[in-house]
Amino acid sequence: MSLKLFLDMISQPCRSVFLFAKKNNLPVEVKLISLKNGEQHTEKFRKVNPLRKVPALKDGDFCMGESIPMMEYMAEKFNTPDHWFPKDLQKRARVNEYLSWQHLGIRMHGSKIFVMKPKAVLEVPEDKMARAMEDLNWSLDLIEKTFIKDGGFIGGEQISIADLVAIVEIMQPFASGVDVFQGRAKLSAWKERVVQAVGKELFDEAHKTILSAKDSVKQLDSSKVEYFRPRVLRLIS
Amino acid sequence: MELYLDLFSQPCRAVFLLAKVLEIPFEFKYVNLATGQHLGDEFGKISMMRKVPVMKDGEFVLTESTAILEYMVQKHRAPDHWFPSELLLRARINEYLSWQHTNLRAHGSKIFLLKMLFPLMMGCEVPKEKMDAAMEDLNMSLIQLENYFLQNKPFIIGDKISVADIVAMAEIMQPVGTGVDVFTGRPTLSAWRDRVTAQVGVELFKEANEVIMKAKDLSQNIDKTALEMMKPKFQKMFS
Numbered sequence: 001m002s003l004k005l006f007l008d009m010i011s012q013p014c015r016s017v018f019l020f021a022k023k024n025n026l027p028v029e030v031k032l033i034s035l036k037n038g039e040q041h042t043e044k045f046r047k048v049n050p051l052r053k054v055p056a057l058k059d060g061d062f063c064m065g066e067s068i069p070m071m072e073y074m075a076e077k078f079n080t081p082d083h084w085f086p087k088d089l090q091k092r093a094r095v096n097e098y099l100s101w102q103h104l105g106i107r108m109h110g111s112k113i114f115v116m117k118p119k120a121v122l123e124v125p126e127d128k129m130a131r132a133m134e135d136l137n138w139s140l141d142l143i144e145k146t147f148i149k150d151g152g153f154i155g156g157e158q159i160s161i162a163d164l165v166a167i168v169e170i171m172q173p174f175a176s177g178v179d180v181f182q183g184r185a186k187l188s189a190w191k192e193r194v195v196q197a198v199g200k201e202l203f204d205e206a207h208k209t210i211l212s213a214k215d216s217v218k219q220l221d222s223s224k225v226e227y228f229r230p231r232v233l234r235l236i237s
Numbered sequence: 238m239e240l241y242l243d244l245f246s247q248p249c250r251a252v253f254l255l256a257k258v259l260e261i262p263f264e265f266k267y268v269n270l271a272t273g274q275h276l277g278d279e280f281g282k283i284s285m286m287r288k289v290p291v292m293k294d295g296e297f298v299l300t301e302s303t304a305i306l307e308y309m310v311q312k313h314r315a316p317d318h319w320f321p322s323e324l325l326l327r328a329r330i331n332e333y334l335s336w337q338h339t340n341l342r343a344h345g346s347k348i349f350l351l352k353m354l355f356p357l358m359m360g361c362e363v364p365k366e367k368m369d370a371a372m373e374d375l376n377m378s379l380i381q382l383e384n385y386f387l388q389n390k391p392f393i394i395g396d397k398i399s400v401a402d403i404v405a406m407a408e409i410m411q412p413v414g415t416g417v418d419v420f421t422g423r424p425t426l427s428a429w430r431d432r433v434t435a436q437v438g439v440e441l442f443k444e445a446n447e448v449i450m451k452a453k454d455l456s457q458n459i460d461k462t463a464l465e466m467m468k469p470k471f472q473k474m475f476s
Contacts (some may be wrong), residue, residue, distance in 0.1 A: 104343070
């Protein structure tokens with residue numbers, strides 16, 4: 001298969017790309033990259049993505065990064081059903097609106113909680129943690145109240161890339177032990193609809209790594225802890 | 238079409254510029270961020286997100302500049318180079334627009350906030366390490382813009398200007414407005430800036446950037462009540 005996807009399933013954007021490709025049975029080859037082991041810094045990977053991030057896509061000589069453009073590329077190339085990335089002007093605008101907002105919304109706040117929670121890497125001051133939780137809750141409230149359409153999905157009545165991108169980000173703090181769904185009936189109901197639309201088996205497969213992350217962090221050796229500590233500090237400063 | 242804008246804001250400048258370049262008729266609805274107008278009830282009726290820009294096209298209300306820019310190009314059937322439909326070019330423009338949120342946009346904004354708002358909100362100058370770290374991040378983004386996104390092309394996606402260049406330029410002008418010279422010692426970036434300015438039109442470029450180039454006056458113009466209202470949020474951000 002000429003189209004290769006380079007993924008580490010611990011990463012939210014990798015999971016949305018994985019879900020999209022597998023749900024649509026796209027002819028792609030998945031190559032797993034270990035961020036924990038620094039594989040994104042190898043010379044080989046740099047040729048695929050000089051920005052050294054995952055997910056990355058290689059289609060013949062064409063290479064790119066950034067999950068949302070990658071999914072749009074695959075949607076266009078393989079002519080996936082319209083609801084994933086609707087062509088209608090206003091429907092497309094709604095999906096784009098969420099996809100743009102989420103970078104500095106749920107993505108930023110969910111990621112922060114995920115890296116701040118494991119005490120193995122860093123003992124984060126309580127007030128900083130409290131503020132990070134406040135930000136996360138603000139994002140979740142907005143998703144519930146403004147973005148998810150009643151009884152439906154973010155873009156409307158059918159699932160789209162916006163829902164995939166949203167769910168993988170929400171699962172990140174969830175995997176670190178924060179019950180993001182408690183007391184949020186609308187969010188929980190939407191999650192069930194997304195899981196059903198994607199297929200429970202595929203959803204679980206995509207989230208297997210992240211849901212066991214809490215345990216694997218406890219097993220991190222000291223060199224890995226030293227590697228992650230400054231990065232976490234930078235993220236939370 | 239109504240566009241709710243404050244030209245202090247980078248995404249507002251991008252939307253303003255594109256609408257003008259494409260000659261899309263619109264009503265400019267000024268939202269004065271320095272007086273906290275975006276936090277008021279009136280603006281809340283337009284958008285609960287309490288951010289600018291906002292586009293109101295008939296009954297359809299849209300936030301997020303990249304969504305608004307794509308909408309404008311699609312609706313008004315702008316020349317293809319603004320948001321190319323060809324598979325690989327579309328991928329490249331989307332790649333830039335996605336990357337920039339947490340890179341050039343985030344780092345350029347931080348410089349602006351530290352230089353212009355930190356002293357007002359925290360009552361002291363910005364600690365040197367904080368400013369140095371922020372400048373390092375901005376420099377990294379500019380290096381990536383030059384070496385990965387531009388390379389030796391005239392514009393981000395190739396021979397012609399696109400929405401990506403408009404968005405990039407709007408973000409770069411933010412730290413520039415505070416007095417940070419990002420162009421000296423960067424011939425690739427400077428040459429690109431000149432090309433973008435020429436394409437957009439020197440007068441229009443000047444008009445869009447008039448407000449940000451007077452950023453240093455912000456501390457005198459910021460409303461004291463609005464300042465007090467915004468302090469908790471910024472103090473949280475800065476500490």
